[in-house]
Amino acid sequence: MAAVGEREAGHVPVMLERCVDALAPAAVPGAVFVDATLGLGGHSEALLARLPRIRLIGLDRDPQALARAGGRLARFADRTDLVHAVYDELPEVLGRLGVPEIHGILFDLGVSSLQLDVRERGFAYAYDAPLDMRMDQTAPLTAQEVVNTYSAQDLARILREYGEERFAGRVAAAIVAARAKEPFTTTGPLAELVRESIPAATRRTGGHPAKRTFQALRIEVNAELTVLERAIPAAVDALAVGGRIAVLAYHSLEDRPVKRVLAAGASSTAPPGLPIAPPGTEPLLRLLTRGAQEPAEDEVAQNPRAASAKFRAAERVRKGAVAQRMPGGGERGEKHRRTGNRRS
The missing domain is CATH 1.10.150.170 (Putative methyltransferase TM0872, insert domain)
Structure with a gap:
């Protein structure tokens, strides 16, 4: 097994430039970004290096990942808060940190390189x-x-x-x-x-x-899909106007709920045929990707784990709760909150 430093140095974050480019316009002075799936910290490192004015909150349910990422991001310690949490706990984490809204959030879904590469984890x-x-x-x-x-x-x-x-x-x-x-x-x-x-x-x-x-x-x-169905609406609702969300999914089960939430946020809720949309029915989001984008062939050649990646991004254009636009409103999320597996 390679040494930790060697393995992390060789870790290639998936679609790194595309993620950073999508989120960078939201980096206004005082902006707070969230890496909801910190992993080994590759995406966070790039965001902090390129966007010197942002504060970053990194979430991960894996204590080993938090420890490794903490070392990688040590030079940015004055601008980072790393938190042991599942990403559907975002509202609670922001509340504890006194953050009323965020300006950028990234989800890199699925199993991390750390979890795959450490045999004892059994993935x-x-x-x-x-x-x-x-x-x-x-x-x-x-x-x-x-x-x-x-x-x-x-x-x-x-x-x-x-x-x-x-x-x-x-x-x-x-x-x-x-x-x-x-x-x-x-x-x-x-x-x-x-x-x-x-x-x-x-x-x-x-x-x-x-x-x-x-x-x-x-x-x-890991109750991954239950957590994801709660997390994406919560992330959109936490965005400031002008804030951006970027998501990397690796199979259709992950991509579908992301697509569903972003599409609901980017749609008008006005009845069809009205000449003017009534106040409050306008879209909450502007889609930044047309469908799901895939990595370029050269990236897949360099990083085979990127092969199945699907990338979506959107920008918040006005306030409003995206959860209320979903079928059943907040009932499905609340049911899952009561019954889904939780981090102890």
């Missing part, structure tokens, strides 16, 4: 490691508990919904049968069982057959 199917997958290792729920205690029906549901696994029922049944003989404790036996459960013709394409199962388990363990 990867390429080698045997403890079956963990917690982004925050102080949280109670592990992948081992999910695999060994969830019913076949619940396992099939999360594999189908979070992994888009065509053979979810078959894989779930195989897991339940195997764990009755011996519980799963590491990633290797699980990855092999999933591979054997997928029909041979399907195994020949699409990469490792366990990829979708491991994604689904990771999302379940």
Whole structure:
């Protein structure tokens, strides 16, 4: 394993210039930016270096990431606040820090390079490691508990919904049968069982057959989609007029809720056919990207982890609550707030 400094020095943040370029116009004097997914701090470092007038709040649920990023950003310590928090806790964090509004926010979703590269974290199917997958290792729920205690029906549901696994029922049944003989404790036996459960013709394409199962388990363990559905509306609502949001998603399950919130914010709520939009129905956002942008071929060649990235950005053009424009208003978010997994 490479030394920490070497590994971080070689870490290439995804679509770095595009993220910074999208957020930079919001860097007015006294601006507060948020890196909602701090990770190893690469995006934050670039923002702080290029925008010397901003204050940056970095959030991460992973204490290891916070420690590593803190070292990387040490020279900017007078302009940074690094906070152990899940990104849907943004309103509470801003309240504690006395920040009434923010001017830029970045989300780099999915699993971080740190979590993938440290074998003991159990995120990867390429080698045997403890079956963990917690982004925050102080949280109670592990992948081992999910695999060994969830019913076949619940396992099939999360594999189908979070992994888009065509053979979810078959894989779930195989897991339940195997764990009755011996519980799963590491990633290797699980990855092999999933591979054997997928029909041979399907195994020949699409990469490792366990990829979708491991994604689904990771999302379940960390309540990623539940958190995301709360976090994006909260981030938009925290933006000052002229503030900007930028989001990097890595699969359609992440990109869909981002697209839905930004589209709702950029739409008028006036009934169609009116010659003039009534006050309060005008769009709250101006979309800065046309659809989801993808990385250039040369970036993917340099940084293969950028291959699946989808980038969206928007600017706040007036005040108003985007959550109220979503189907069901705030009810869905509140239901998830009561039932979703939380950081302990």
